[in-house]
Amino acid sequence: MALLTEPSFQHGQPSRVGILLVNLGTPAAPTAAAVRRYLAQFLADPRVVEIPRLIWWPILHGIILRVRPQKSAAKYASIWTPDGSPLRYHTEQQARYLRGYLGERGIQVEVAHAMRYGDPSIADVWQQLRQQGCDRILLMPLYPQYAGSTTATAVDEVARLLLRTRNQPALRIVKHYHDDPGYIDALAAHIRQYWQQRGRAEKLVMSFHGVPKRTLLRGDPYHCECHKTARLLAERLGLSKAEYVVTFQSRFGKAEWLQPYTEPTVISLAQQGVKNIQVICPGFVSDCLETLEEIALEVKQAFLDAGGKDFAYIPCLNDNPAWLNALADICQRHLQGWDTGAPDMAALSTQRTAALELGASD
Ligand SMILES: C=CC1=C(C)c2cc3[nH]c(cc4nc(cc5[nH]c(cc1n2)c(C)c5CCC(=O)O)C(CCC(=O)O)=C4C)c(C)c3C=C
Numbered sequence: 444m445a446l447l448t449e450p451s452f453q454h455g456q457p458s459r460v461g462i463l464l465v466n467l468g469t470p471a472a473p474t475a476a477a478v479r480r481y482l483a484q485f486l487a488d489p490r491v492v493e494i495p496r497l498i499w500w501p502i503l504h505g506i507i508l509r510v511r512p513q514k515s516a517a518k519y520a521s522i523w524t525p526d527g528s529p530l531r532y533h534t535e536q537q538a539r540y541l542r543g544y545l546g547e548r549g550i551q552v553e554v555a556h557a558m559r560y561g562d563p564s565i566a567d568v569w570q571q572l573r574q575q576g577c578d579r580i581l582l583m584p585l586y587p588q589y590a591g592s593t594t595a596t597a598v599d600e601v602a603r604l605l606l607r608t609r610n611q612p613a614l615r616i617v618k619h620y621h622d623d624p625g626y627i628d629a630l631a632a633h634i635r636q637y638w639q640q641r642g643r644a645e646k647l648v649m650s651f652h653g654v655p656k657r658t659l660l661r662g663d664p665y666h667c668e669c670h671k672t673a674r675l676l677a678e679r680l681g682l683s684k685a686e687y688v689v690t691f692q693s694r695f696g697k698a699e700w701l702q703p704y705t706e707p708t709v710i711s712l713a714q715q716g717v718k719n720i721q722v723i724c725p726g727f728v729s730d731c732l733e734t735l736e737e738i739a740l741e742v743k744q745a746f747l748d749a750g751g752k753d754f755a756y757i758p759c760l761n762d763n764p765a766w767l768n769a770l771a772d773i774c775q776r777h778l779q780g781w782d783t784g785a786p787d788m789a790a791l792s793t794q795r796t797a798a799l800e801l802g803a804s805d
Pocket residue numbers: 467468469470490491492511515528530586590592593652653654655693695726727730731732733
């Protein structure tokens with residue numbers, strides 16, 4: 444394996460810090476061809492589909508990549524915007540805002556975003572950061588809850604680049620932020636604001652993306668982290684156990700996934716006489732196919748068909764200022780000790796302690 448050609452660092456050259464935001468990725472266009480390219484890369488990842496290659500390859504290439512792209516492309520077409528795929532648009536915006544928020548705090552860093560599957564690729568963006576002089580990089584996968592099938596695949600990709608790098612940058616990784624108070628508070632404030640404008644439903648459904656149940660049995664913390672997020676959010680909103688339900692959506696394949704599944708749950712709620720529900724997807728910080736099509740269209744229809752009257756989908760945090768502030772806080776905490784031109788949090792508290800020791804009042 445050849446080493447990558449690296450920018451040559453000169454003595455005395457300013458060394459910079461880079462933040463690399465990563466999200467899952469999305470097709471380049473809502474067409475069968477583009478969706479096939481995207482799914483071929485995504486579903487070939489052994490962390491995403493943990494079936495031996497000898498068995499999985501004929502299924503993927505012989506069946507799934509022949510049938511699914513057409514169907515998925517029609518779904519993508521229903522949520523596509525003039526700015527392209529919602530996931531790509533929101534991720535770009537988040538990177539732009541994060542740069543601004545950190546800049547306002549006097550933190551001088553490069554902020555870039557990449558997609559694990561599709562474009563802009565982690566490899567290309569990583570190389571750009573290196574060319575900008577970044578010798579310290581904070582990798583921030585945008586998934587609040589850690590899963591082997593999401594967070595770990597972003598780390599794998601960076602690890603593959605490091606394997607080929609002569610002069611490796613320092614690397615820090617945000618593993619997860621499922622219980623970060625800023626993220627929980629932003630979600631709670633976002634929901635409260637929604638309630639103020641449109642009222643409250645009988646039930647709040649917190650729907651997370653599913654994963655195969657066997658990943659939980661093999662030690663993946665994702666399920667527990669989703670439940671912790673839900674519990675903290677419910678506490679912050681003052682919801683009793685009867686007022687909300689945690690579900691898992693987007694099942695893929697025949698194996699059992701985390702339960703309860705979102706769609707059968709809302710159908711059963713309607714059948715029990717629950718007339719109005721609101722759905723929030725706290726595991727997605729950007730709206731995407733799984734929220735805008737699966738929840739806001741498909742699951743809504745299933746609820747109404749089963750006798751429900753009012754269904755509302757509460758959008759993701761997207762460019763919500765409280766969320767972007769929380770994102771900036773999470774990054775800032777992980778940058779501590781790396782000189783970014785801003786007073787360090789640790790340095791500030793040392794100064795404060797010293798001042799207190801000298802008798803200054805708090
Ligand atoms: C939020 C976390 C996510 C987890 C965990 C996750 C696991 C996971 N997903 C699949 C299969 C598919 N997911 C698809 C879309 C998709 N998934 C996530 C997030 C998580 N996935 C997002 C943000 C998106 C939307 C992308 C977009 O372009 O808007 C798709 C593609 C769409 C389709 O054809 O249905 C598939 C397939 C598996 C197998 C898995 C865990 C093992």
